[in-house]
Amino acid sequence: IQCRHKVLHVHFNDSLADSDHITCDPSNSDGCTRCAPLASSVCCDIHNPNSLSQNNISLPSKIAHRSCTVKYEMGPQEFELRDALEEWQELMTRRVYGDSTLNDYGPGVTMPDSVLDRIIDCAHQHKISTIDDLRKETKWSAADRFGSDVIAIVQCIIPVPVLLPVFTTAMHPRQSLPSTSQSSQPVIARKQPRCSACGIEGHTSKSFSHTGSSVSHQL
Numbered sequence: 001i002q003c004r005h006k007v008l009h010v011h012f013n014d015s016l017a018d019s020d021h022i023t024c025d026p027s028n029s030d031g032c033t034r035c036a037p038l039a040s041s042v043c044c045d046i047h048n049p050n051s052l053s054q055n056n057i058s059l060p061s062k063i064a065h066r067s068c069t070v071k072y073e074m075g076p077q078e079f080e081l082r083d084a085l086e087e088w089q090e091l092m093t094r095r096v097y098g099d100s101t102l103n104d105y106g107p108g109v110t111m112p113d114s115v116l117d118r119i120i121d122c123a124h125q126h127k128i129s130t131i132d133d134l135r136k137e138t139k140w141s142a143a144d145r146f147g148s149d150v151i152a153i154v155q156c157i158i159p160v161p162v163l164l165p166v167f168t169t170a171m172h173p174r175q176s177l178p179s180t181s182q183s184s185q186p187v188i189a190r191k192q193p194r195c196s197a198c199g200i201e202g203h204t205s206k207s208f209s210h211t212g213s214s215v216s217h218q219l
Helices: 005-012 076-097 099-105 114-126 133-139 141-158 205-218
Strands: none
Touching: 076 099, 076 114, 076 141, 114 133, 114 141, 133 141
């Protein structure tokens, strides 16, 4: 299209449009300087690509979504936490805004009841331990101002359990023991006896004498 303004000119049919800035000031040939359309020094990114590079728009950072909580029945700890937070609400509202504000608007000026309920729900599931957690889970505008007091109350009544580190002992590879089976031992050949009388292996002179006597006895 060669120019981005061309689409607008064609859509609104600017070529047939008449400007009435001349009628505002007939004494001036250029018409009224206030009503006259002003020509921009920068047309578009096609004609002036370098002129628009300085107008960088930074995208907003992503907002952390709060955690999902499940339904539960409040126990003694949750009721104790509610009483402590309500007492803190009243005390802090009186200290910061005065008795008149406390009487007219209630302790919700310091901390809305919805934020108080959310703190109890998150404390039940141990999701709040820092001011950043409080800000993320409640979206409370006064989290930075009063967050340290609220965290101290929560940790006193429903503390976050501390997980102890688990140490594991590495298993050493078992060394193979030398085999004691007969198959691993070398077989030593037994030396044949030698006869001292005749010098032939396989018998001795004693065994030959016994054999000879037995033969002569049979005869």
